Amino acid sequence: MSKDKTLGETLQERGISRRSFLKFCATTASMMALPPSMIPVIASTLEKVRRPSVIWLSFQECTGCTESITRSHSATIEDLIFDTISLDYHHTLQAASGAAAEHAREEAMQENHGNYILVVDGSIPGENNGYSTIAGISNKDMLLDTAAGAAAIVAVGSCAAFGGIPKADPNPTGAVSVSDLIKDKPIVNVPGCPPIPAVMTGVLVQFLTFGLPELDHLGRPAAFYGQSIHDRCYRRPFYDKGLFANSFDDEGARKGWCLFKLGCKGPTTYNACAVTKWNDGTSFPIEAGHPCLGCSEPDFWDAGSFYKALSAPTGAIGKTAVYAGTAGVIAGAALGASLRARKQSAVKSHERVTIDDLDQES
Amino acid sequence: MSANGMPVPDFAASAPCAPPTGNLVPLLHEIRHALTCWLEKGQEHVIDLRGIPLAPGEEDSLLEQLGEGEVKARLSLMGPSVIIETRYPGVWLVTHYSEDENITGRFIEVCEVPAILKSQTDDIRTGLERLEDQLSNAEATV
Amino acid sequence: MTDTEFLLWVRGPAFNTAVFIMCAGLVIRFLEILLLGRKADLAEARGSAAAGGLRTMVMRFIPDAGSFQRSGFTVVSGYIFHIGLFIVIFLFVPHILVFEAATGLNWPGLPSNIVDAANVVTMLALLGVLIHRIKDPVMRMLSGFGDYLVWFVTFLPLLTGYLAFHRVGLSAPMLIGLHILSVEILMILFPFTKLSHAFTLWMARWYNGAIAGYKGVRS
Numbered sequence: 258m259s260k261d262k263t264l265g266e267t268l269q270e271r272g273i274s275r276r277s278f279l280k281f282c283a284t285t286a287s288m289m290a291l292p293p294s295m296i297p298v299i300a301s302t303l304e305k306v307r308r309p310s311v312i313w314l315s316f317q318e319c320t321g322c323t324e325s326i327t328r329s330h331s332a333t334i335e336d337l338i339f340d341t342i343s344l345d346y347h348h349t350l351q352a353a354s355g356a357a358a359e360h361a362r363e364e365a366m367q368e369n370h371g372n373y374i375l376v377v378d379g380s381i382p383g384e385n386n387g388y389s390t391i392a393g394i395s396n397k398d399m400l401l402d403t404a405a406g407a408a409a410i411v412a413v414g415s416c417a418a419f420g421g422i423p424k425a426d427p428n429p430t431g432a433v434s435v436s437d438l439i440k441d442k443p444i445v446n447v448p449g450c451p452p453i454p455a456v457m458t459g460v461l462v463q464f465l466t467f468g469l470p471e472l473d474h475l476g477r478p479a480a481f482y483g484q485s486i487h488d489r490c491y492r493r494p495f496y497d498k499g500l501f502a503n504s505f506d507d508e509g510a511r512k513g514w515c516l517f518k519l520g521c522k523g524p525t526t527y528n529a530c531a532v533t534k535w536n537d538g539t540s541f542p543i544e545a546g547h548p549c550l551g552c553s554e555p556d557f558w559d560a561g562s563f564y565k566a567l568s569a570p571t572g573a574i575g576k577t578a579v580y581a582g583t584a585g586v587i588a589g590a591a592l593g594a595s596l597r598a599r600k601q602s603a604v605k606s607h608e609r610v611t612i613d614d615l616d617q618e619s
Numbered sequence: 620m621s622a623n624g625m626p627v628p629d630f631a632a633s634a635p636c637a638p639p640t641g642n643l644v645p646l647l648h649e650i651r652h653a654l655t656c657w658l659e660k661g662q663e664h665v666i667d668l669r670g671i672p673l674a675p676g677e678e679d680s681l682l683e684q685l686g687e688g689e690v691k692a693r694l695s696l697m698g699p700s701v702i703i704e705t706r707y708p709g710v711w712l713v714t715h716y717s718e719d720e721n722i723t724g725r726f727i728e729v730c731e732v733p734a735i736l737k738s739q740t741d742d743i744r745t746g747l748e749r750l751e752d753q754l755s756n757a758e759a760t761v
Numbered sequence: 762m763t764d765t766e767f768l769l770w771v772r773g774p775a776f777n778t779a780v781f782i783m784c785a786g787l788v789i790r791f792l793e794i795l796l797l798g799r800k801a802d803l804a805e806a807r808g809s810a811a812a813g814g815l816r817t818m819v820m821r822f823i824p825d826a827g828s829f830q831r832s833g834f835t836v837v838s839g840y841i842f843h844i845g846l847f848i849v850i851f852l853f854v855p856h857i858l859v860f861e862a863a864t865g866l867n868w869p870g871l872p873s874n875i876v877d878a879a880n881v882v883t884m885l886a887l888l889g890v891l892i893h894r895i896k897d898p899v900m901r902m903l904s905g906f907g908d909y910l911v912w913f914v915t916f917l918p919l920l921t922g923y924l925a926f927h928r929v930g931l932s933a934p935m936l937i938g939l940h941i942l943s944v945e946i947l948m949i950l951f952p953f954t955k956l957s958h959a960f961t962l963w964m965a966r967w968y969n970g971a972i973a974g975y976k977g978v979r980s
Contacts, residue, residue, distance in 0.1 A: 265741075269741065269745060273697070274696065274739070274742045275739035275740075275741045275742045276694065276696050276735055276739055276742065277696040277697045279734070279735050279739070280694075280696045280697070280698075280700055280715050280724075280735060281697075283713075283715065283724055283726065283735070284715050284723040284724035286667075287667050287669045287670065287723075287724045287725075287726075288669075288723075288724075290670060292667070292670075293665035293666070293667050293726065294665070296665075491674075537717060537721035537722075537723065538721070538722065538723075539721075
């Protein structure tokens with residue numbers, strides 16, 4: 258594996274014309290919502306990038322993120338870039354396994370110490386390290402060990418970024434996120450369940466071209482997670498006009514009205530779904546008629562029902578009100594009775610003033 | 620069309636309609652301004668259509684208005700790309716597709732000719748090496 | 762605590778607590794008033810108490826000419842912010858969903874931008890009311906801590922609602938969470954402050970009307 262060639266040289270070797278490379282840079286700039294004037298910048302920077310070593314660790318995950326990122330279309334430049342980034346370790350994708358694979362990982366870590374990118378998907382059992390192991394090494398140990406020599410860490414998917422579904426109540430494995438365990442390295446969170454494939458590759462391209470991207474308060478790249486679904490949703494005019502679907506497949510739903518009443522978490526979810534969409538820009542959940550689940554936000558599995566509106570309380574309010582009323586009746590009756598008793602005793606002990614009393618005072 | 624004998628609803632007919640964005644005319648004005656700048660100062664301008672919110676149907680309306688001129692080029696660049704000079708010379712429509720014909724990018728370029736249409740220096744250099752190889756092989760076999 | 766955890770907490774246990782305190786508190790207040798009882802009117806009835814009570818409950822919505830002349834500003838601004846509160850609370854679809862969750866009842870709402878405008882008008886009216894309360898010497902003398910507190914807990918949900926709707930300043934979960942929290946504070950204080958007038962006014966109007974009706978006079 259030669260790590261001396263630049264990306265430009267590698268693409269040339271593979272017979273990819275510069276025209277094709279320019280096409281990729283143009284479509285990438287468009288996807289990252291950068292102005293067309295940035296296309297030459299992306300091109301000149303990317304082609305000079307030397308194949309960075311990437312180690313991909315998969316922990317407690319469903320492999321959806323790996324599927325999403327590899328499940329593109331046909332062979333594209335993104336796939337090539339992944340080939341050329343020298344993916345030194347990915348235990349789902351690689352052919353080797355067991356001791357040989359771990360040896361390869363350690364070798365890559367040593368050779369590129371301080372320079373490799375660590376990509377993580379899946380959550381990590383924080384305490385009991387026997388819940389999830391690879392080649393006899395616990396997830397937590399492997400993460401801490403590999404992170405020590407990494408230049409930066411990309412936590413792909415909601416599990417790695419925030420804990421995801423393993424962390425959902427009751428969290429039997431004590432799952433935590435990457436940022437819960439690593440405190441001394443730059444971490445880029447790319448959440449989503451799974452993240453949009455174009456976003457995953459876009460983050461990597463952005464990272465290679467411009468270095469660490471601007472991150473929001475949850476460590477997500479602002480370029481892709483800066484806007485909420487609600488702010489870019491094409492159904493927003495219906496929300497503003499107060500036109501909502503009341504149930505699935507009712508008249509409002511068929512007219513494409515807002516799905517707020519059906520539990521849409523769009524207002525509190527930050528992701529690129531409404532703009533970049535899925536399956537090469539085909540559609541996204543709301544456009545398909547299903548309310549947003551909020552899958553790129555922390556703890557979205559435990560955030561109240563997917564089908565309960567954001568403004569509605571999550572508890573059984575009707576019952577609470579009845580209990581409160583009952584308690585109020587009891588307390589009120591007792592209070593009222595005691596007040597009445599006080600009033601009656603006041604009346605009883607009321608001393609009437611007689612003429613004689615008045616005379617005495619004069 | 621039906622599957623398993625059950626009628627399949629016509630989704631296109633019941634597709635939800637979105638209100639128009641009103642971005643069509645401003646876009647055309649931007650193109651007009653870009654053409655003026657090119658004539659006066661030779662300045663090129665690129666518009667990323669993906670970055671402009673357009674309701675369904677508005678993009679088609681825009682492309683219809685721009686129309687097709689004298690030049691149509693189809694490029695094979697890991698998926699096709701189609702470059703059309705619109706009915707307004709100097710206004711080019713560049714559409715990039717992935718290998719399975721999904722649109723990955725669409726730009727309007729106001730220039731003499733879009734940069735991607737021109738032959739690239741690196742590619743010319745690689746091609747020259749190939750030609751030199753071929754010639755030296757041909758001479759060797761003679 | 763993350764933004765999401767905060768939002769979940771205000772939508773969950775905090776809301777439950779607020780509903781409990783508000784409902785129990787209101788029932789206690791009602792019973793307190795009712796069980797204290799009233800002295801029986803031993804005179805002979807000269808008119809219908811019930812008719813008087815019912816009539817007064819409705820007619821008191823119309824201000825009498827005297828109070829209009831004496832404190833026109835209070836009357837007008839009072840009408841504006843009460844009507845505004847009604848629109849904002851009961852005719853905004855996300856709020857209607859809260860009532861539906863509690864009672865199962867549903868009704869149509871107004872377009873959200875109209876509710877937004879009503880919110881702004883209500884906030885302005887409330888600010889005007891506060892300024893009047895501070896500047897007018899009689900009002901200033903009459904006002905106590907409770908009056909200012911009640912103004913504040915009424916204004917806060919309107920302000921946080923505006924910020925949440927326009928998504929200004931903080932993250933969306935935080936804005937919505939703060940709004941719901943401000944409503945919970947209002948709900949908890951409701952039965953124990955003058956705010957309870959929203960529920961007790963019906964009793965007050967009834968009794969005033971019934972007493973007068975029994976005597977055969979207009980109330």
